[in-house]
Amino acid sequence: MMRPDLHLHTTASDGIYDARQLARLVQRANVTMFSVTDHDTLAALPEASDAAYDRGLAFLPGVEISTEGDDEIHILGYGVRPDDEVLLSCFRSAAEDRQRRIMGMADKLKDMGMSLPMKEIVSRAGAENSLGRPHLARAMMEQGYVDSVQQAFEQYLGKGRPAYLPRATMTASQAVSLLRERGAVPVLAHPGLIHWPLEKLLPMLKVWQEAGLKGIEVYHPANQGNYPYWERIARQRGLLVTGGSDFHDGTSSHGQIGETAGLWPHACDDAWALYRAVNKNQKP
Ligand SMILES: [Zn+2]
Ligand SMILES: [Zn+2]
Missing domain, CATH: 3.20.20.140 (Metal-dependent hydrolases)
Structure with a gap:
């Protein structure tokens, strides 16, 4: 079975x-x-x-x-x-985009008076390109800017909130076609x-x-x-x-x-x- x-x-x-x-x-x-x-x-x-x-x-x-x-x-x-070289290069550029986005969001937070120890956060995450919004949210909590990860998302990091930046990901149709190809x-x-x-x-x-x-x-x-x-x-x-x-x-x-x-x-x-x-x- x-x-x-x-x-x-x-x-x-x-x-x-x-x-x-x-x-x-x-x-x-x-x-x-x-x-x-x-x-x-x-x-x-x-x-x-x-x-x-x-x-x-x-x-x-x-x-x-x-x-x-x-x-x-x-x-x-x-x-x-x-x-698969085609897939690998797509994933490499997605990783670079992810990194640019999170660093950009950290800059926005800094402009709002919340500076985060990015070097330390990156070293904890393993690499810059594995950073995600949860890393920022946890750091904001540790620095006392918010009380919870949820609050960080609701007030700053969520879609449409002031520190939010969109991801330049492909559409689902593009991902489907790429995989088929x-x-x-x-x-x-x-x-x-x-x-x-x-x-x-x-x-x-x-x-x-x-x-x-x-x-x-x-x-x-x-x-x-x-x-x-x-x-x-x-x-x-x-x-x-x-x-x-x-x-x-x-x-x-x-x-x-x-x-x-x-x-x-x-x-x-x-x-x-x-x-x-x-x-x-x-x-x-
Ligand atoms: Zn999964
Ligand atoms: Zn999933």
Whole structure:
């Protein structure tokens, strides 16, 4: 019996376990097929693939592309190649943009009289290009400018607030086309997390499908309570049904490894359908 978890993060993005540690946890959770889908990076894939092989686990190389600013429209790509130069250069420029944006937001805060120890913040984050708004929010709290991370977002860092700067990310359609062009299978991640109303999201689904979208991540913790709804939407439109825990660190804000596999009635058939799609799409 196949127990898939097709959405997992490592230290290459914002997870806390490296690929080898993750593979061990995957096996301990009785998951038999897994995918590493770090945000905008392919760095963990070779090690994850080796670790899967060593443990006799089925593995699908993946990625999760952030699109459309801060609306949580993420596109998963399955069957990406870790040495794909086109994808790598896209992710490099996204990282540079992320860095420019956070430094720009820090400048705006400074103009408002809130100066933050950026050198220290960067060294704690590991690198400038891995900085995100949560790093700024935590530093603001430590400096006593706000009482909580939430307050930092609500008053300064959130969309439309005075220190906010937009991200120059690609649109979801562009991410879908890019993945298709590179021989990968694009899947819409966690529709339950997307900030758009359904009246906007459902028509866009059609647009993305025309661009090459092949599936919906139905079995994600954020869709809990709405699994039948999203499964129906996917099957009606001829889209693959996928699922994963979005495991980062085992805390409550994301799922636990394997947690969605038990809730996913056709996990085995659906995961194999994705596997076949990946093999069909791979460029020679
Ligand atoms: Zn996501
Ligand atoms: Zn994720």
